[in-house]
Each structure stands twice: as structure tokens, then as C-alpha cells.
Amino acid sequence: xxxxxxxxxxxRRKEDHRFxxxxxxxxxxxxxxxxxxxxxxxxxxxxxxxxxxxxxxxxKMPGVVGILTGADLAADKVGxxxxxxxxxxxxxxxxxxxxxxxxxxxxxxxxxxxVAVVIAETYAQAKDAAEKVxxxxxTLPAVAELATCTAKGVASIHDVSADNVxxxxxxxxxxxxxxxxxxxxxxxxxxxxxxxxxxxxxxxRAAIGDYDSGEDAFTLYTTSQNPHVAxxxxxxxxxxxxxHKLRVIAPDVGGGFGSKIYVYAEETVCVWAAKKVGRPVKxxxxxxxxxxxxxxxxxxxxxxxxxxxxxxxxxxxRVKTRAxxxxxxxTFASAVPTYLYAPLLSGQYDIxxxxxxxxxxxxxxxxxxxxxxxxxxxxxxxxxxxMEVAARQLGQDPAKFRMKNFISKWPHQTPVIxxxxxxxxxGTMKQALKLADxxxxxxxxxxxxxxGKLRGLGYSAYIEACGIAPSAAVGSLGAGVGLWESAEVxxxxxxxxxxxxxxxxxxxxxxxxxxxxxxxxLGIPIDxxxxxxxxxxxxxxxMGTYGSRSGAVGMSAIVKALDKVxxxxxxxxxxxxxxxxxxxxxxxxRFSVKGTDKSMAFGEVALQAYVAHKFTGEQLEPGLKEGAxxxxxxxxxxxxxxxxxxxxDPETGVTKVAKWTAIDDFGTIINPMIVEGQVHGGIAQGxxxxxxxxxxxxxNGQLLTASxxxxxxxxxxxxxxxxxxxxxxxxxxxxxxxxxxxEAGAIAAPPAxxxxxxxxxxxxxxAMPATPQAVWKAxxxxxxxxxxx
Amino acid sequence: xxxxxxxxNGKAVSGTIEPRTLLVQFLRDNLRLTGTHVGCDTSxxxxxxxxxxxxxxxxxxxxxxxxxxxxxTTIEGLAKGGVLHPMQEAFREHHGLQCGYCTPGMIMAxxxxxxxxxxxxxxxxxxxxxxxxxxxxxxYHNIVKAVEAGAAAMGKTPHKMAAE
Numbered sequence: 001x002x003x004x005x006x007x008x009x010x011x012r013r014k015e016d017h018r019f020x021x022x023x024x025x026x027x028x029x030x031x032x033x034x035x036x037x038x039x040x041x042x043x044x045x046x047x048x049x050x051x052x053x054x055x056x057x058x059x060k061m062p063g064v065v066g067i068l069t070g071a072d073l074a075a076d077k078v079g080x081x082x083x084x085x086x087x088x089x090x091x092x093x094x095x096x097x098x099x100x101x102x103x104x105x106x107x108x109x110x111x112x113x114x115v116a117v118v119i120a121e122t123y124a125q126a127k128d129a130a131e132k133v134x135x136x137x138x139t140l141p142a143v144a145e146l147a148t149c150t151a152k153g154v155a156s157i158h159d160v161s162a163d164n165v166x167x168x169x170x171x172x173x174x175x176x177x178x179x180x181x182x183x184x185x186x187x188x189x190x191x192x193x194x195x196x197x198x199x200x201x202x203x204x205r206a207a208i209g210d211y212d213s214g215e216d217a218f219t220l221y222t223t224s225q226n227p228h229v230a231x232x233x234x235x236x237x238x239x240x241x242x243x244h245k246l247r248v249i250a251p252d253v254g255g256g257f258g259s260k261i262y263v264y265a266e267e268t269v270c271v272w273a274a275k276k277v278g279r280p281v282k283x284x285x286x287x288x289x290x291x292x293x294x295x296x297x298x299x300x301x302x303x304x305x306x307x308x309x310x311x312x313x314x315x316x317x318r319v320k321t322r323a324x325x326x327x328x329x330x331t332f333a334s335a336v337p338t339y340l341y342a343p344l345l346s347g348q349y350d351i352x353x354x355x356x357x358x359x360x361x362x363x364x365x366x367x368x369x370x371x372x373x374x375x376x377x378x379x380x381x382x383x384x385x386x387m388e389v390a391a392r393q394l395g396q397d398p399a400k401f402r403m404k405n406f407i408s409k410w411p412h413q414t415p416v417i418x419x420x421x422x423x424x425x426x427g428t429m430k431q432a433l434k435l436a437d438x439x440x441x442x443x444x445x446x447x448x449x450x451x452g453k454l455r456g457l458g459y460s461a462y463i464e465a466c467g468i469a470p471s472a473a474v475g476s477l478g479a480g481v482g483l484w485e486s487a488e489v490x491x492x493x494x495x496x497x498x499x500x501x502x503x504x505x506x507x508x509x510x511x512x513x514x515x516x517x518x519x520x521x522l523g524i525p526i527d528x529x530x531x532x533x534x535x536x537x538x539x540x541x542x543m544g545t546y547g548s549r550s551g552a553v554g555m556s557a558i559v560k561a562l563d564k565v566x567x568x569x570x571x572x573x574x575x576x577x578x579x580x581x582x583x584x585x586x587x588x589x590r591f592s593v594k595g596t597d598k599s600m601a602f603g604e605v606a607l608q609a610y611v612a613h614k615f616t617g618e619q620l621e622p623g624l625k626e627g628a629x630x631x632x633x634x635x636x637x638x639x640x641x642x643x644x645x646x647x648x649d650p651e652t653g654v655t656k657v658a659k660w661t662a663i664d665d666f667g668t669i670i671n672p673m674i675v676e677g678q679v680h681g682g683i684a685q686g687x688x689x690x691x692x693x694x695x696x697x698x699x700n701g702q703l704l705t706a707s708x709x710x711x712x713x714x715x716x717x718x719x720x721x722x723x724x725x726x727x728x729x730x731x732x733x734x735x736x737x738x739x740x741x742x743e744a745g746a747i748a749a750p751p752a753x754x755x756x757x758x759x760x761x762x763x764x765x766x767a768m769p770a771t772p773q774a775v776w777k778a779x780x781x782x783x784x785x786x787x788x789x
Numbered sequence: 790x791x792x793x794x795x796x797x798n799g800k801a802v803s804g805t806i807e808p809r810t811l812l813v814q815f816l817r818d819n820l821r822l823t824g825t826h827v828g829c830d831t832s833x834x835x836x837x838x839x840x841x842x843x844x845x846x847x848x849x850x851x852x853x854x855x856x857x858x859x860x861x862t863t864i865e866g867l868a869k870g871g872v873l874h875p876m877q878e879a880f881r882e883h884h885g886l887q888c889g890y891c892t893p894g895m896i897m898a899x900x901x902x903x904x905x906x907x908x909x910x911x912x913x914x915x916x917x918x919x920x921x922x923x924x925x926x927x928x929y930h931n932i933v934k935a936v937e938a939g940a941a942a943m944g945k946t947p948h949k950m951a952a953e
Contacts, residue, residue: 012881019889020877020896022824022864029823124807202828202836202890202925254826254890255925287829507888507926677884677931684928708833708923716919716929721912745928 006520007736010673014526015511024252027206027221032280035208036065038270039126040283041116041133042292043108046142046364046701047155050106050135053116058132063125066277067133068269069116070103078102078272079238081263083329084480087167087338087360095167098158098362100328102238102265102272108137109157109327110364111701112292114265119277123284142364142701146301146324149363157327157362166325166334166360171342172416177355180316184307188390194378194750195768196299196324196695197688198711199371201506203254204285205294207267209274217245220271224250225260225504226544229481231536233263233331240271243536250534253506257685258370259294260506261546262331266293291706296695297371299324300337300378306386312394314405316353317345319382323360323368330369334360339417339477340375340465340547346414347383348425348461348639349405354415364701370546372685372746373464380462384751388459389764398755399438402461403429418465420637421732428663428727429461432641435725436661441645444658454648454782455658456760459641460752466740467552467636467731484631485549486542487557489518489565491624493610495603496528499561502542503554504534508678508742510550513670517555517736521562522602523589540627548740551670552636556734560628568624573605575615634733638740640664642683644752648760650783653776655691655757660722662748667731667739675741676724682745683722688714689746690753694769712769762786793853797822798866808854812846813837815853816863824864824893828923835922838894838901839863845901847921864893867900875946876900879939880932887926898922899936900943908944910937 005011018024055067081100088094099105104115116133120126141155148154149164156162181187201223208221218241224230227248235243253260270281285293301322307315323337342356373380391401406425413419433439441457448455468474471482488500499518503510515529532538545554566586573591574581583594592599600608605624608614612622645659662679669675692712696704705711730737750768757775758764762785766778793815794803804819816822816839827849828836837849840862867874876896879885886892902910902918910918915936916929924932 013884015889016881016886019886019892020864020873020880021868022822022893024824024889026823026826026890028827029817031821124809200925202834202888202923203826204828252889255888257925287831287834509887673884677887677927680928680930681887681926682928684930685925707831708829709831713833713923713925714928715923716933717916719916719929721930721933722928 005526006516007668007670009516009671011512011516011526011671013509013512014515015509026203026252026254027208027223028284030208030221030251032208032210035280035282036119036121036277037123037126038273038281038283039118039123039130040114040266041118041130041135043111043113043115045108045137045139046111046144047140047157048108048137049140050104050108050115051138052136054134055116057134058118058129061125061129061132063121064129065119065121065279067116067118068103068273068276070101070105073101073103074105076272077239081265081268082233082237083331083334085332085335086478086480087169087334089167090170095334096158096161097329098160102268110366111703112366113327117269117273119273119281144364144697144699144701146299146322146363149361157364161362164362166329166362168359169338170355170357172355173353174355176353177316177318180353181307181318184315185310186308186394188306188386188393190304190385190389192302192304192382192385193767194298194300194302194381195689195693197297197371197693198291198695199257199259199294199297200713201255201257201259204287204290205260205264205266206284207270208280208282209271210280211274217241218271218274219247219249220267221249221251222267223253223260224248225253225256225506225546227504227534227536228502228542229544230263234268234271238268247537250504256506257372258297258374258546261544262295262369287708288706291711292703293366295330295367295369296326297368298378299368302382304382304386306390308390312396312401312404314349314351317351319345319356321356321358323358324363324365325360326363326365326367328367330367333367333369336370336375341379343417344376344379344463344465345383346416346418348407348463350407352415365697372682373743376464376743377747377750380460380747381751384460384462385754388755398459399429399433402459419634421634422729423637423639423665424727424729425461425639428639428665429641431725431727432643432661432663435663435723436643436659438643448647454650454760454779456646456756456758458644458752458755458759460748460755461641462748463637463639464743464747465635466548466638466743467632467734468547468549469635470633471631481543482631483543484629485553485557486540486627486629487561488540488627489558489561489625491565491606493607495524495606497522497524498530498532499558500532500539501554501558502539502544503550504545506545508545508550509671509674513674514555514558516670517558518562524602548638548742551738552731552734552740553630553632555736555738556632557628557630559735560630561626564626564628565624568626569605569609571620572609573600575619576600576605576608632733636667636731636733636739638664638666638744640744640748642748642752644756646753646756646760648757648775648779650779653772653779655770655775657687657720660720662722663725663727664741664744665727665729665739666741667728668737669726669728678741679724679745680722682743683749684714684719685746686749687719687753688712690750690768690770692718692769692771791854793857795856795858796860798863806853810853811849812851812853812856813848816848822863822865826890826893828891833923834891835898836891836894838897838922840897840901845898864897875942876939879935879942883931883935883938885927885932885935891922891924895922895924895932899939902936903940903943908940910940
């Protein structure tokens, strides 16, 4: 029987009522008594020194409350923004982290960099006054191009790195890899660009800083995926206030996709400025500001090689990547092209030797950090392009070529850190081939050809490392924090339950899925469970939501707390029913005494725990509330096969995604409706990357794609509907067997699309995004070849 | 400063505003109807869609003063007496939302599509008609399903839609 509200049921979301009735509570919906509005003066230059900032005229503008600059920040000894993951170069030297003040300290390093903040009675007044702030810049040569940013004679962006290299890192066994390449019968080589993306959550970032002089305490309302991490950084590193004097609230957050993990200049300034001006300070980004200053994603250039024997068995993979980190190191920027990237270069394949080199660089562009998938889409693009091209070069069927190289036994230790613990890669591929009707593709291709269209089919057999992450493991790799999660289960005297979680929901539906777990476990109606998150005054500590970790890690913490609640409740029940604790069973919401007809409902036991009449203080502590921290023992490894079928019109270059099939292994699924929704959204972002989204800086470092008029956000009429299926093998490393689903689509999709397009074109000469213009050009080559044949 | 007067969700309202105030600012800042959202500054995303005299408009692109005397319906005005509008219900039933930020604009736009195109909508029409509303979470798959179902439900209910 399908459960109605427990694990596995497609429960309709509890949070939806407020969103569909306009009662959501996003940061911009919050207004504090006496609040002022901030507008940032941003650099119009990609690289310049600031000779002088003249605020005299601006200060006289109507409604201006104050104007603050980097000098004020420095005077107050406010620390700079940090990068929380230390990477060491091949030679053992630490990464070269340039200073990152929240307001410029004499130099600006990208267009949109923060120069000053104008605080006024209204937003319009702050914006008007910002026009009157006169900044005298001495421009420096802009270093905007990834390919040339380390060339001799190029300007240095930070003094700590004369050649603009942040680190030159590697992973894997170089000697073994080189030896494998020497004995290879076939080598596939590819040069790939993983295009830079702007996350563009629909809710632009926003913050309100509030200072209570009576308590000498701050409150920050902010669009964050991890308010506790924000509090930790703002307290321990930036020095706004000690943690017990700083409350961070992340209310409803309108999408994140990674971009709201980080501590940014704007929220730092708002919370600091609230004390300076003695009134709450509110800032809301407009979309162009968001384009200019949110952390971007991807932006890799890679040369990749794969060595094979005569039959097409993979011997080794060798990768050299240059990763653009932008003008400053964002909060987790250094982890993305290193430990979130290279350990995934084994894909789903049995590859004996892998060697990856990553050179991370500064450019005069916005900081780059994790965006949905974070490193894993870049790795998957490399691996799955190599697989497809190698199969074509060897004249083998791409699906069979993959299956021949799939890992078939678990656990499997890859040569690049990861120990894959469960999966069924061949089974997933077979299921996908069937659902996609690959057998009927030839017929569909002929029909397309009759209509003058080019049809192609592309595969992507992705893997990701999620459930981030075992704390000691990531600590040994350079992380500055542990990546456990916390939970507290508070049972009220009437048997209703509040669950406080360190995870944060910004679209994932935790208020429903977490409640499904609790309701199912305690045998109570789901309406009696409330999920509390996003407030550091309510939830003691947490690491937040990213890296598809909320199920595998966040819910595991709830399971641990529920174990403790059940154990305590059994003690209460035993004392109430005058039975031995070992004789108490708990099932379907009732505690019963073995071999008798005596039983108590969960709510009755909860009441007795608080009334405390049936036991003494010596026997048992009253109350029913338990907390737990859960630290995972391994990453989880969601994996799957996505198959994309495209139809290209060579006359217009328009690529239509004609068919999309996905079979995913996410382990245990709590709510299939929500999981499918996550997959849909991920695929859409992946198709966006492959076909539409392009972030273009000109040679002067001006962002040419800084609005929805210029940047190709996928729209409803750009995308297909998707056919999804699951082939679940539970994750052995956590109590629920969850692997995670949030990033899969974005990781799987880009190579599937490009593999389909190149299949249709009959050549590999196309880069992302494959816009109509690019595809039209590429199709001309195809038409010429076809004519010659 | 000028005075703007209009009917919002069936109630007469007025406010003293700067002439440059946009309708969305009037709704959000003066009336504290924060269900209508701002997702861009170029009239592209549709998070701000409301109905003015029965037609969907992007409230970030119209001055409040130009709506003098008009009848406005926002997301807050759709449910009647605690009963959700069929399009609201369809978005929940078909998981047509995740973070919820684009949702009010999507629902208001979807009702307008039905008002213009009828209650029997195919996928192609819905996708074309939603071109002015951007969602980053759902990949539109479930929004399309929700609009189709919501449209059909609107066709069956006597309830005159969108509270014009």
C-alpha cells in the first residue's frame, strides 16, 4: 500500500498555501520600524585605483542619512570577506588569497565592485544621491580574458599574486597515468569550455541590518541558504559582533542554486551600517546589480585526454583545467574547481589511473563560486564528452561503449579519493534506453531528414558526490568547517511536534518532506508537525542547504533525534503502564506492553512526559525534547543516465529538444513529486547552459549580458516536458538510504545536449551555449560534408 | 507628491506618492501587499503580474498614477472567503512552484491566458503564452501541467475568474 503521508508518498506541499496566496515572507517583504534604504555606488571600471571619493554633494541630497566608504569600514576594524577552504598548490604553497574588503580599499577589481554605500530615507533618494558621489578613478588595464590572464606583462589584480594565479593544484597519480597513456592503442583528446553562468535565482539578493542599542545586539535578515554559516563568518572573521549578539534570519528565500551560500559585501555592510546610522538599513538588489555582483558559476577551460586499449577499455584520463575565480575568492570558491571537480573525473567508469591539474586564476570579473552542481557539472561535461567522442572515434555504440566501461561492483575505490558505495549503472542505462525508445531513433531521424531537419541523440551517464560531507574528510582536504547537520525534535505536551533543523529550504520543500519523515516515524498526522528553520535564535546551529545534502545529512540528524525521542518516550510509557522498558513496543503511533492489551497513544505519552505525575525526578527527567548532530560517514553517489534527442533546423540554427529521458538513482525517495520537480528544474538549468546562457565580458571587463534582455534565461517555450524514471539503490552510509537529488539535472544535462547536437551535426565543432547562430554556422559545415558525400 | 486612488482587491484605496512611483511599489510599499514580487528591472520576468481592469499587466512597468480609478486584482485578492481560486489550487496540486517567488505572477498570468484563450489549453499554447514569465526552479514542466489543469477547472466553475 502506498503510504499517504509517510516516506514515499507524493504529499502536496505544506508550504504552498502561503506562496499561492501571496503570503510568503521574503526578505524584501520585511520592513523594520524606522528603516532606511541603502544603495551601493559600484565601480564602472573593471580595474582601477581610487584616488578620491567626494561625497559632499551627495550628502546634501534630499533624504540622505549617511554615506560610508571603505575608510569607515577600516576605521571600525571590520574584517574582510573570507574564503573558507584552503587549497595548496603542487609545490605545497598555500593559495594566494587577496584581501576582500566589503567596501573598496583604494582599488576596484571588477565592474560592480563596491565603492561606497548611500543610506537614505527612501530607495529612490539613496539611488539619486548615489549619482552625486564623485569617485576619481585611475584606470588600470583590465584582465578580463581567462585564456590570457596569466600572460607575461599582464597587470596584477592582487599584490599577493603577481601572475594572477591563485593556486596550481593537482590530484591523482601522474606517473601511473602517463604510463597508461604510453601503452594506449587509442587516445581521445578534447578541448572544452565550460561556459560561465549567472545563477539568477528569481528573488534578487536582499538584506536588512538592524541594531538594538539597548541590548547591543544585531539582527540580519538576509537571503541565505545557510544563516548559521553567515553568522559564524560575520562573527568570527568579519567581527561584526559575537555570535550571541548577532541573530541571522533567512526567511522565505526565493531560490538559491548556490548563489546564496556566500557572505557578500552587501549584507556585511547593511548589518554594520545599522549601528553606524542608528536605524535599520535595508538593501534589495535590482536584477542588474545581481548580474554584476552575485557569485557566478562554472567558467573552465579544459584540455582532456582519455587513453584506451584496442577494444575500447579505458586505461586512464588526464585533464588540465584553468578555472576562473573572478576578482576575489568567494566563500567556497577554491573548493569548486578542486575537490568538487577532480574527484568526479572517474564518472561511472572503471578507470585505473587519473591525473588532473587545475590552475585557478584571478580575472577582473565578478567572483565565481558554486552554482547548482558546483564542479560536478564541469567534471561530468569532461567525462561524458570524452565518452561520446571516443565511442564515435572507435565506431562503437555510445551506450554499449559506456556499459563496457561501467563499474559493476560496489564498493569501488576510484583513483581520485571517492569510494562509490552503491549503484546499478548498467541497469539504469538499460532502463533509460527503453524509456527513450532508442530503438526507434533511426526511424525518427529519417522522418526529421525528410523535413530537412537534423536529428541527434546524446547520452550523459553522470555521477555526483553529494550528502556533503564527512567533516574529518573535508577537513583533511582544506575545509574550514565541518559539514554535519543538526536537528532538534520538540514534542509538545499535546503531542504536536516542532522540528528545528539546520537545513534551509529555499524551494526544496523541507516543510513537507521533513514532516513526512516525522509523521511516519511517530505515527501522528502530518499537520501536527512543524518544521522550523532559517533563524539562528531558534535553531542552535546548522550548516545549511547546498550540495544535495538536506536529505542525506539534514534528515539523518532528524532520524537520530527521533531515535532519542522514541527511547525517552518508551521510558515514560513504561513508567505510566507499570511495565519494564524492554517490554514496550512502539508502532503506528502507539506504545504497547508486550503480551498485554495495555497501550498509550503517542500524544498521551507526550502529555505524561510533561505532567510528570507518574514518575519521580529520580526515576526520569520530565519533558520530551531531544537534539542530535549527524556527521556522515561517506559522501553519497547519486547517478543516472539522461538521454537527449534534438532536432536542428539547419536553415535557422534553432535546436529543439525533442525528447528528454532521465533515469536517476537517488537512493530512497521521500516524496517523488518533489524529487521529480527537482530533476525538472535541474535539467532546465542544464539545457539553459547548453543552449542559451552566456555570460560575456568584453576585453575591458564590461559585462555585456547584465539583464534578462541580454542573458538567455530558459523560458517555457524553450524547453520540453521530461520523461523521468528511477532505479534506486539505497545509500548505505545514512540511516534513510538517501543520496540526494537537487543537482542531478544540472549535472547531467549539458553533455547530453551537446552530445545530441554533435550527433546530429556529424562533427564535434560546437561549444556551449549552442545558440542558433553557433548551430547555424556549425550546420553549414555539416551540409557541405553531406553535399560532398 | 500626488494622490493615487484606485480599487485594489475590491477595496477603495488611496495613497500619497511621488509621481514616479510604479504600481508595484504602490502595492508593495504603500499597501503592504507584498505578494506581488519584483524579479527584474526590464519587464522580462513577470513576477509582478497583476490584473488591471481584468487584464494582466506587469506592475513594474506602469506608473501608479496611470492606474487612477482602475480596478486592480493582486494574488492576495484571488481566494474568496477562504476558498482558493482554481488556478491557485492547480499550482499546489501539480507542484507548479518551488521557491514561490515567481508563483504569484505565474498564477495571475495563467488566469489571464484562460480569460483570453479559453479553458481548453494545449501544452504548446501554454508554453508560448508563458513566454513573459520566468521561473528558475521548476523547469516549467509542472507549471504547464498546473495551468492546463487550472484552466480546465476554471472552465467548469461558475466562479467568475480573477475577481474583475
